[in-house]
Amino acid sequence: DTGVSQDPRHKITKRGQNVTFRCDPISEHNRLYWYRQTLGQGPEFLTYFQNEAQLEKSRLLSDRFSAERPKGSFSTLEIQRTEQGDSAMYLCASSSTDGLQDSGANVLTFGAGSRLTVL
């Protein structure tokens, strides 16, 4: 297993265009997370899936953002009508809840991220 893969690694787009990012988690992990990281800041939670169900969404996730995990494996994050404020690194992470009593103890494995620049 090569870890969490994200594609593309870099995306430059013009304001108003739509973009889609893909994340392939570690195959045996049932949870998948999206975080956003702006320059000089720590990552901020956007949303997470348990298998194919999207169970939590942050207020940061405006209605221009949509995430899917159709078969409980890979996930996509789409941003419609991009704005300059969307420029950030979008990080995907996955984890397994097997054997855990406390989901708070979950250790997330992160991908290298997809960097979005909106001109």
Added chain:
Amino acid sequence: AQKVTQAQTEISVVEKEDVTLDCVYETRDTTYYLFWYKQPPSGELVFLIRRNSFDEQNEISGRYSWNFQKSTSSFNFTITASQVVDSAVYFCALSEANNAGNMLTFGGGTRLMVKP
């Protein structure tokens, strides 16, 4: 609401110096987990350690050590005899136990530069 503060935005040391990265957290929960992650220039966050709120024992792993003090809500990270390869951004993070989604709250990070 939970919050993590890393007051040091940037630290520069010379190789072989010891360096401590500070982390202060806020939470109303009595059961929670604290994490440290390393983000090298490649961008991928690498897990370093997880501690739960009931285990205040300090931990040492090679050149790395962690000091958890509930009385001051701190979880500091020390690198002994720093090396150039330690240069990265280090993040402290918090997760509350009853947080069903295991949403991590990260601090703003500390950029460590180790010069040869």
